[in-house]
Amino acid sequence: MPKQLVVLNNPKATGASCGTGTGATAAGPDRARTPRWRKRNLRIALVRHHDLCLNTRQISQIQRRAGVLPHLGLGYIHTALKSAGFHNVIQVDTPALGLDGEGLRKLLADFQPDLVGVSTTTPGLPGALEAAAAAKSTGAKVILGGPHTEVYAAENLYHDSIDYVGVGEGITIMVDLAEALEQGEDPDGIRGLVSRTFDGGAAPMVNLEDVGWPEREGLPMDRYYSIMAPRPFATMISSRGCPFKCSFCFKQAVDKKSMYRSPEDVVGEMTLLRDRYGTREIMFYDDVFTLHRGRVYEICELIRSTGLKVRWEAPTRVDLVPDKLLNAMAGAGCKRLRFGIEHGDSEILQRMNKESNVGKIEKAVTSAFEAGIKGFGYFIVGWLGETRQQLQATVDLACRLPLDYASFYTATPLPGTPLHTECVEAGAIPADYWDRFVRGEFSERLNHLVPDAEARARYAYRSFFLRWQMAKPLLGHAVTTGQWRNTASGVISLAKSNNNTDRDF
Numbered sequence: 001m002p003k004q005l006v007v008l009n010n011p012k013a014t015g016a017s018c019g020t021g022t023g024a025t026a027a028g029p030d031r032a033r034t035p036r037w038r039k040r041n042l043r044i045a046l047v048r049h050h051d052l053c054l055n056t057r058q059i060s061q062i063q064r065r066a067g068v069l070p071h072l073g074l075g076y077i078h079t080a081l082k083s084a085g086f087h088n089v090i091q092v093d094t095p096a097l098g099l100d101g102e103g104l105r106k107l108l109a110d111f112q113p114d115l116v117g118v119s120t121t122t123p124g125l126p127g128a129l130e131a132a133a134a135a136k137s138t139g140a141k142v143i144l145g146g147p148h149t150e151v152y153a154a155e156n157l158y159h160d161s162i163d164y165v166g167v168g169e170g171i172t173i174m175v176d177l178a179e180a181l182e183q184g185e186d187p188d189g190i191r192g193l194v195s196r197t198f199d200g201g202a203a204p205m206v207n208l209e210d211v212g213w214p215e216r217e218g219l220p221m222d223r224y225y226s227i228m229a230p231r232p233f234a235t236m237i238s239s240r241g242c243p244f245k246c247s248f249c250f251k252q253a254v255d256k257k258s259m260y261r262s263p264e265d266v267v268g269e270m271t272l273l274r275d276r277y278g279t280r281e282i283m284f285y286d287d288v289f290t291l292h293r294g295r296v297y298e299i300c301e302l303i304r305s306t307g308l309k310v311r312w313e314a315p316t317r318v319d320l321v322p323d324k325l326l327n328a329m330a331g332a333g334c335k336r337l338r339f340g341i342e343h344g345d346s347e348i349l350q351r352m353n354k355e356s357n358v359g360k361i362e363k364a365v366t367s368a369f370e371a372g373i374k375g376f377g378y379f380i381v382g383w384l385g386e387t388r389q390q391l392q393a394t395v396d397l398a399c400r401l402p403l404d405y406a407s408f409y410t411a412t413p414l415p416g417t418p419l420h421t422e423c424v425e426a427g428a429i430p431a432d433y434w435d436r437f438v439r440g441e442f443s444e445r446l447n448h449l450v451p452d453a454e455a456r457a458r459y460a461y462r463s464f465f466l467r468w469q470m471a472k473p474l475l476g477h478a479v480t481t482g483q484w485r486n487t488a489s490g491v492i493s494l495a496k497s498n499n500n501t502d503r504d505f
């Protein structure tokens with residue numbers, strides 16, 4: 001049961017600016033802010049501990065080899081805290097450091113934090129709870145944040161190890177919370193902060209350009225890798241938000257607006273990555289990189305005019321890549337586009353509300369290939385009511401497109417999405433599964449929408465990767481990335497994976 005905190009005498013004043021220089025505002029008490037130049041002593045740890053991911057949409061053969069990617073959200077929070085004068089801050093990325101729960105506990109016990117911020121997705125919550133318990137054992141205050149809390153907020157306070165939940169922009173919430181704790185004030189009243197005695201709603205989105213670039217110093221940069229990229233590699237985000245409404249996607253459940261960084265700011269960070277870390281490839285985490293076409297042209301032009309030599313890749317939709325744009329991106333170092341293709345059956349594409357069709361998909365991926373940009377296809381298998389023929393349509397489409405990589409996720413109804421509502425209404429999943437999951441009852445995975453979804457995913461992977469046509473791209477890929485062992489073991493493990501089920505759909 002949640003602990004009840006004593007309600008302090010909280011003035012609940014409104015609208016005080018936090019004065020952090022991050023563009024942040026707090027709806028919190030009208031605090032006398034410490035001047036920015038004064039060093040603050042609060043010790044803060046920002047943690048990502050996501051190994052225990054239940055309900056992943058990826059089959060294990062692939063999940064294990066996909067790579068370890070830097071967490072940008074915590075990097076941005078770190079930068080904002082530094083700008084606000086908090087310098088005793090560490091980021092702890094346990095998948096990169098190779099730490100288990102006990103390793104994390106020891107690291108935190110050594111650091112003796114006053115405040116620990118733990119980031120989580122919904123499927124990653126088991127790992128986050130383990131991190132919160134490790135943090136609590138050191139006596140620190142613990143706050144949970146990340147995409148998960150945008151749907152489930154107060155419910156997380158069921159766990160004694162969590163003192164606060166941050167909803168929305170952690171950049172502002174963490175600075176406000178750190179300032180309140182530093183000054184011995186009651187944090188209740190901070191916008192976006194939820195405690196056992198206060199609900200501060202959601203902290204609104206800020207333009208990342210106003211925050212500065214994500215802090216990477218102290219991170220084990222040499223430990224990060226993606227199976228698709230040569231090392232050293234890094235990640236960036238140049239825009240946030242998406243106006244589309246794909247029914248499985250969590251973004252449309254929470255996104256209220258878009259945010260774009262200027263081309264100068266984006267290319268500036270790319271240059272820093274190349275110069276400081278020797279980065280050879282940058283992976284963009286945007287929702288849809290080419291949403292604002294004019295801005296992408298400007299980014300490409302700036303890359304070319306500054307002579308920046310770095311490979312990059314980005315996610316997009318098939319309806320947002322005209323030929324001219326593809327040529328501009330190819331000329332500016334874009335090596336791969338990750339397309340949200342999702343399915344090969346037009347009825348399922350419609351039910352996904354994808355606003356695309358097979359013709360548009362073929363045109364976009366082929367045009368990219370002709371422009372010299374490789375294609376990565378995201379597909380979803382095991383959709384509610386998916387027939388064997390519909391699955392085969394996806395596999396056939398994936399195999400005839402000029403893609404050099406593909407991922408086949410199993411359909412997973414994340415909370416807050418239209419897919420979730422549809423599945424509950426169809427009786428395919430229990431209505432209260434995620435509520436129980438958040439309370440810690442996660443001994444079993446959420447039902448797949450078709451019982452043999454994992455076998456379907458394996459079938460799709462095997463059909464796609466175990467083809468002679470893939471020998472050349474995979475070999476070329478291993479040469480460019482140097483990831484011979486990872487690539488070979490992925491293929492071998494797929495080849496060995498149980499094929500009997502392929503006929504059982």
Ligand code: B12
Binds near residue numbers: 051053056120
């Ligand atoms: C990159 C990415 C990944 C990378 C993760 C790399 C990494 N280390 O972060 C990879 C490919 C590994 C990945 C995997 C998965 N992902 Co993912 N991923 C993304 C993506 C595209 C970008 C994340 C990002 O960097 N955003 C930019 C930064 C600035 O924002 P942010 O991280 O959200 O942080 C801000 C706030 O969330 C908040 N915040 C974050 N942490 C904290 C902590 C505290 C204490 C506080 C107060 C606030 C706070 O403040 C930050 C800035 O103000 C998002 C979609 C998106 N555009 O956000 C999906 C997304 C986060 N992923 C999602 C999912 C479902 C998954 C998987 C489950 C998919 C799968 N394979 O099965 C796994 C789960 C991984 C796990 N173990 O948890 C969902 C999460 C939905 C949900 N309900 O939680 C998203 C939103 C995609 C979607 N549209 O549905 N993912």
Ligand code: SF4
Binds near residue numbers: 242243251
């Ligand atoms: S899947 Fe991509 S295009 Fe669709 S809503 Fe999500 S971010 Fe937007």
